[in-house]
Amino acid sequence: MNASHEWLRAFVPHQLGPTQLRDLITNRCATVDEVVPLRADLSPFVVARVVEAARHPDSDRLSLTRVDAGTGELLDVVCGAPNVAAGKMYPFAPVGTIMPGGLQIQKRKIRGAVSAGMLCSARELGLGADADGILELDVDVPPGTPLLQALRLGDTRLVIDVTPNRPDLLSHLGVAREIAAATGLPLTLPEVPAGGSEAPAPDRQAKEGRAGAITVRLEDAAGSPRYMGVTIRGVRIRPSPEWLVRRIEAVGGRSINNVVDATNYLLHELGQPMHAFDMAKLGGQAVVIRRARKGETLRTLDGVERKLSTGMTVIADAERAQAIAGVMGGAESEVGEKTTDIFLEVASFDPGFTRATRRALGLSTDASYRFERGVDRELPPTALARAVRLITALAGGRVEGVPVDLYPVPLERRSLILRAARVARLLGERLSGTEIVMLLRSIGFVADVAPGTEMLMAGEEIAVLVPSWRVDVEREVDLIEEVARLRGYDAFPDDLRPYRPTAVPDDANWHTARRVREALVAAGLLEARPMPFVAGAGDAHARVANPLAENEAHVRREILETLARRAEFNLSHMQGDVRLFEVGHVLEPRTGARDAESTGGDGPAARLPREALRVGVVIMGARRPPHFTERNPPAFDEWDAKGLAERIVASAFPGMEAELEPVEDGDMLWRVVLRGATDGGAPRAIGDVRRLHLDAPAWASPAFGIEIELAEIDSADVAPRGRSTWSDTPAKEASRGGQASDVARAAAGRQSVSGTAVGEIVGRIYAPLPTTPAAELDIALVVPESLPAMRIEELIRHDAGDLLERVVLLDEYRGPHVPAGHRSLLWRLIFRHRERTLRDKEVEGRREKLLKTLEKELGVRQRTS
Numbered sequence: 053m054n055a056s057h058e059w060l061r062a063f064v065p066h067q068l069g070p071t072q073l074r075d076l077i078t079n080r081c082a083t084v085d086e087v088v089p090l091r092a093d094l095s096p097f098v099v100a101r102v103v104e105a106a107r108h109p110d111s112d113r114l115s116l117t118r119v120d121a122g123t124g125e126l127l128d129v130v131c132g133a134p135n136v137a138a139g140k141m142y143p144f145a146p147v148g149t150i151m152p153g154g155l156q157i158q159k160r161k162i163r164g165a166v167s168a169g170m171l172c173s174a175r176e177l178g179l180g181a182d183a184d185g186i187l188e189l190d191v192d193v194p195p196g197t198p199l200l201q202a203l204r205l206g207d208t209r210l211v212i213d214v215t216p217n218r219p220d221l222l223s224h225l226g227v228a229r230e231i232a233a234a235t236g237l238p239l240t241l242p243e244v245p246a247g248g249s250e251a252p253a254p255d256r257q258a259k260e261g262r263a264g265a266i267t268v269r270l271e272d273a274a275g276s277p278r279y280m281g282v283t284i285r286g287v288r289i290r291p292s293p294e295w296l297v298r299r300i301e302a303v304g305g306r307s308i309n310n311v312v313d314a315t316n317y318l319l320h321e322l323g324q325p326m327h328a329f330d331m332a333k334l335g336g337q338a339v340v341i342r343r344a345r346k347g348e349t350l351r352t353l354d355g356v357e358r359k360l361s362t363g364m365t366v367i368a369d370a371e372r373a374q375a376i377a378g379v380m381g382g383a384e385s386e387v388g389e390k391t392t393d394i395f396l397e398v399a400s401f402d403p404g405f406t407r408a409t410r411r412a413l414g415l416s417t418d419a420s421y422r423f424e425r426g427v428d429r430e431l432p433p434t435a436l437a438r439a440v441r442l443i444t445a446l447a448g449g450r451v452e453g454v455p456v457d458l459y460p461v462p463l464e465r466r467s468l469i470l471r472a473a474r475v476a477r478l479l480g481e482r483l484s485g486t487e488i489v490m491l492l493r494s495i496g497f498v499a500d501v502a503p504g505t506e507m508l509m510a511g512e513e514i515a516v517l518v519p520s521w522r523v524d525v526e527r528e529v530d531l532i533e534e535v536a537r538l539r540g541y542d543a544f545p546d547d548l549r550p551y552r553p554t555a556v557p558d559d560a561n562w563h564t565a566r567r568v569r570e571a572l573v574a575a576g577l578l579e580a581r582p583m584p585f586v587a588g589a590g591d592a593h594a595r596v597a598n599p600l601a602e603n604e605a606h607v608r609r610e611i612l613e614t615l616a617r618r619a620e621f622n623l624s625h626m627q628g629d630v631r632l633f634e635v636g637h638v639l640e641p642r643t644g645a646r647d648a649e650s651t652g653g654d655g656p657a658a659r660l661p662r663e664a665l666r667v668g669v670v671i672m673g674a675r676r677p678p679h680f681t682e683r684n685p686p687a688f689d690e691w692d693a694k695g696l697a698e699r700i701v702a703s704a705f706p707g708m709e710a711e712l713e714p715v716e717d718g719d720m721l722w723r724v725v726l727r728g729a730t731d732g733g734a735p736r737a738i739g740d741v742r743r744l745h746l747d748a749p750a751w752a753s754p755a756f757g758i759e760i761e762l763a764e765i766d767s768a769d770v771a772p773r774g775r776s777t778w779s780d781t782p783a784k785e786a787s788r789g790g791q792a793s794d795v796a797r798a799a800a801g802r803q804s805v806s807g808t809a810v811g812e813i814v815g816r817i818y819a820p821l822p823t824t825p826a827a828e829l830d831i832a833l834v835v836p837e838s839l840p841a842m843r844i845e846e847l848i849r850h851d852a853g854d855l856l857e858r859v860v861l862l863d864e865y866r867g868p869h870v871p872a873g874h875r876s877l878l879w880r881l882i883f884r885h886r887e888r889t890l891r892d893k894e895v896e897g898r899r900e901k902l903l904k905t906l907e908k909e910l911g912v913r914q915r916t917s
Contacts, residue, residue: 053082053222056302057208059321062242063228066235070208073231080537081230082221083213090302091206093152094177097199098122099189100144102171105136110163119144119169122196130167135185142186143172143199152178179205180294207302217524219425223323226521233494233538242321244438245293248445251282251437254455264452266331266395270460271342275365275377278400279341279458280432282440283331285393287311287449296446310446311387311394314439316418324398324427324435325419327367327375328443331393333385336370339395341377341458348373352380352415364409367397378406378423379415396443398436400429428521429463465517470499470531472512478532480549483539485512491538492516492531561665561763564704565635568667568762571703575696576676577631577669582614584636594639594661607661609640611668612744612757619670619755620747625821628752629673637765639663663765667704669696670744672755680861680878690721693741693756697724704762712741719743724760826857826884827895832915833906834874841877844912848881851905852898855890858882869917876915 057070068076074084089095100121108114108130115136118126121144129144136142146169149157153176159168174180174187177199193202200206212221220226225241232239255261260269264283270276292300292313300307303320307313315326329339344360350373351357358376360366365377375381378401387394400423407424410416436455443449476482485501492499498517518525525531536544569579586593588606599605608614611634619630639661671688678685694712701710701724709727724739739760746755835844841861848859863878870876883895906912 053212053214053227054303054320055210055212055224055227056299057210058204059207059224059242059299059302060210060228060231063224064231064235064237064239066231066237068235070210074210076231076234077210077212077227079540079542080234081227082215082218084210085213086209086211088209088211089206090209091200093150094200094205095198096149097143097145097172097177099141099191099193099195099197099199099202100171101141101195102136102138105131105138108163108165114163116165117171119171120195121146121169122194127168128166129169129171130162130165131171131186133171133173133184133186135188136171141189141191141193141195143177143189145170145172151176207298209302209304216425219422219427219523220323220521222422222425223319224321226323229495241438244442245445248441248443249449249451251440251451252454254280254282254433254436254457256457256459258460259458261456261458262453263395263456265337266334267338268456268458269338269340270458271340272365273460275343275402275405276341276399277402277459277461277463278429278432280398280436280455281339282396282398282436282455283393283452284396284440284443284449285331285452287392287394287443287447289387289389289391289447292446309387309389311391311443314442314446315396318435318439318442319418319422322431322435322438323422324431325378325422326396326398326435326439327381327419328387329374329381329385329395329397330387330391331395332391334369334374334395335372338370339397340368340370341399342366342368344373350374350376351383352376353383353386354380354415355383358413358415361412363405364412365401365405376409376413376415377401379410379413379420380417394443394449396436396439398432398439400427400432426523428523430520433457463520465520466526468516468518468525468528468531470514470516470528472514474528475532475535478529479536479544481544483535485514487539488514488535491535494538495519495534496521497531497534561765564762565665565667567703567706568635568700571699572633572667572669572696575699577633577671580615580618580632580634581636582618582634584608584614584638586613591641594641607639609638610759611636611638611666612670612759615668615670615757616744616746616755619672619744622821623746623748623752625823626825627821630755631671631673633667633669635665635667635762637663638666664761665763665765666739666759666761667700669693669700669758670755671696672744672753674753678860678862680863683862687753688756689754690741690743690756693758694722697722697739697741697758697760700758700760701726704760715740719745721756822857822884822886824885824887824889826882827890829881829883829895829899830862830878831881831899831903832876832878833912834870834915835877835912837873837875839910839912843910844877844879844906847906847909848879848902851902852881852883855883855885855894855898856881857884870915 057073060073066073070087074087078084098121100119102117103120103126104118106116108116113132115131117129117131117136119129121127145151145157147157147159151157157170159166161167171186173185174182177187179187189202191202212227214221221230228239231237260267262268263281264285266281266283268279268281270279289309289311292307292310296310296313296317297307299317300313305316311328315328319325342365343362344364344366346362348360348366349357350360350366360373360376366373367375367377373382374385377399403424403426406420410420410424440451470488472483472485472488475488489499489501496519499514501512501514516531525534573579583604584607585596585600585604586606586608587603588595593606593609595606615632615634618632622628622630642660642662671693673687674685675688675692676685697712705726711725711727712722713725715721715723720740720742722741723737724741725735726738727735739758741756741758744755744757746752748755833844835841845859845861849856860880860882861877862880865876865878883890883898903914
């Protein structure tokens with residue numbers, strides 16, 4: 053949804069700037085993704101005062117002026133406008149300014165006189181057609197004030213991400229309603245040009261009526277619950293006035309003509325799509341809302357011939373379809389330069405029908421976007437009256453007859469009861485009925501204390517009538533959400549309150565995954581959460597029905613498929629030390645007798661991919677961070693990978709026997725075999741340890757991967773009850789009412805991991821890998837034995853500046869060339885700028901400053917030999 057800052061100000065006379073309004077809207081109802089200044093091309097222009105003005109001695113048409121542009125000195129400017137006068141304020145383009153037409157202002161001589169800038173006309177600024185004189189400004193601002201600030205010329209577009217449950221926000225009226233409620237300012241519809249006609253009261257009928265000479269018949273009430281129309285004769289199609297063009301362009305539209313622009317204006321203003329037909333092109337003086345006929349076609353306004361299906365609702369004349377209901381009009385009845393009489397449609401179309409039609413045609417429009425989310429069914433009378441007034445003011449004409457309103461089943465507004473006690477229970481804070489009523493009324497709800505209830509805060513019941521535009525409010529809990537939102541989430545306390553624990557036990561797989569995560573984090577690994585989609589190949593991978601991207605249209609068969617890509621990404625950024633793991637799901641097509649047995653034969657489950665919960669690990673590079681006692685730490689090898697696999701199995705399946713069997717099969721090193729619980733069980737291979745072949749540079753260390761299956765996920769509602777897979781531990785049987793063994797309780801998380809004490813992981817910090825090269829600087833310092841290295845590191849981190857990324861103590865030395873009672877410490881400082889490559893002099897400057905500080909503060913000097 054694109055909204056205009058100035059258009060919203062016309063609804064609510066607020067004084068908020070674009071960024072303030074962005075924050076208000078984001079905090080209350082919908083995220084504002086972007087704030088786009090629309091006349092940024094005028095930002096170089098300033099307001100200037102002409103101090104002196106005299107005729108050019110060598111020209112009758114030019115004037116020599118001295119201009120105060122707020123720079124502290126007067127500028128000589130040659131002006132060719134007849135209306136320049138001393139003491140007046142004008143728009144001024146300094147030297148270097150690029151005009152809206154593309155011309156760059158330069159300092160140059162004109163008839164022997166130097167001109168350092170230009171005083172501008174309205175046409176030169178793109179603010180009008182007047183080019184006879186410069187634009188005189190009636191403003192009370194000091195010279196040098198930016199023109200956009202002085203005149204408020206620069207409208208700003210707010211790009212609002214409206215969620216599907218709030219279609220009322222797909223209009224300036226809906227957003228302005230929220231602004232008015234937040235600021236307490238009045239909400240009014242913007243003024244339209246004077247001279248328009250008032251629409252007569254409509255004639256409401258169920259199925260058929262007349263709008264002037266046009267007979268309107270509603271045959272498909274399911275596709276169009278309400279249909280209004282009006283005939284306007286004698287219009288003149290012309291270009292739209294400047295104010296309307298600016299409104300349309302402010303929301304990203306394009307001006308067409310005064311009638312079409314008026315309908316588009318009201319779509320964005322009220323959220324009500326409407327369409328104007330050229331009456332001369334409607335056959336049989338009739339408008340019929342019906343289903344499309346078999347084989348029927350229509351050439352839409354975009355010039356494409358479209359084949360219609362019988363499930364689509366169309367607007368037809370007596371002979372053929374003229375528009376696709378809720379989506380787009382037809383080219384045959386388009387309003388053009390020769391149009392004199394129009395039939396204006398203002399209707400409600402069913403969201404489900406509109407969505408199905410839009411998807412079948414592959415055609416999305418501003419109208420369909422709103423109709424398929426839900427347009428207020430009570431809005432058409434207001435929208436039609438405003439459209440008549442606006443169109444007749446812009447294009448002339450008169451209403452013939454009275455508007456028709458076909459409305460077979462009027463909408464009944466939803467009535468709900470809101471209990472103050474329920475509000476307190478859900479929000480954790482007791483609110484009075486008076487406050488709740490005030491909040492709900494601020495955005496259009498009709499709310500009052502229910503009759504017959506006591507006026508005690510704990511027992512109040514509030515009768516609420518939901519406004520027709522709030523299609524998302526259906527239950528009491530929806531009203532409570534509105535109360536919380538309107539009061540402000542930041543107004544609620546953030547302290548922990550008593551709560552009622554649930555009686556439902558946690559899923560055993562969740563406990564298994566938690567134990568594995570804690571064990572791997574304790575081992576120094578980092579968790580990754582990539583998307584589970586891969587390129588795939590043939591039938592080896594299950595394909596997604598509606599993929600996010602065609603180059604990743606399949607679901608992975610292994611965790612290592614995606615972790616390997618993450619490792620390669622690290623290598624491409626010169627990061628060779630990789631310790632990544634993921635606990636996630638994989639899917640693979642079902643094959644073999646085992647899958648047929650586990651799903652009960654050739655049933656629905658046999659056709660679904662097999663889903664499993666697995667853990668994957670990728671390790672490569674240094675086994676541990678460098679330390680001055682170990683300059684080059686050893687790299688990960690296959691035995692490190694084997695040890696991690698053993699740790700995973702011990703944490704995932706405590707009390708169960710597992711074994712890593714050596715394998716001589718290509719890159720596989722060990723096979724992980726689970727032999728079952730203490731009460732027996734068939735051995736089962738649940739994973740492996742392998743070498744990984746990555747797209748890696750020559751300097752990269754060998755990479756090793758681990759993948760272990762933690763549980764198989766049953767296909768929902770298709771596996772016969774009582775049939776179990778290997779992952780149906782006795783813990784599952786216990787949840788069905790059976791008795792669980794000690795081993796099963798341990799597997800379900802009711803016992804701690806033997807021999808391991810792991811703390812709760814309370815949070816992780818994620819940062820993108822750098823894309824610019826680092827600059828390394830080594831400094832050897834002679835340090836007294838009594839001075840801890842920690843003191844030096846603290847000073848380095850404090851004084852080296854924000855470009856310092858890392859400090860590493862590489863070496864400690866005692867011996868020749870080092871005074872007695874001292875030692876030599878070698879530090880490596882790594883600097884990096886996140887957006888550019890550092891220059892040598894930047895790093896050297898920090899080195900010199902740091903050495904001076906170390907000597908001054910700690911008496912530490914650089915070692916020179």
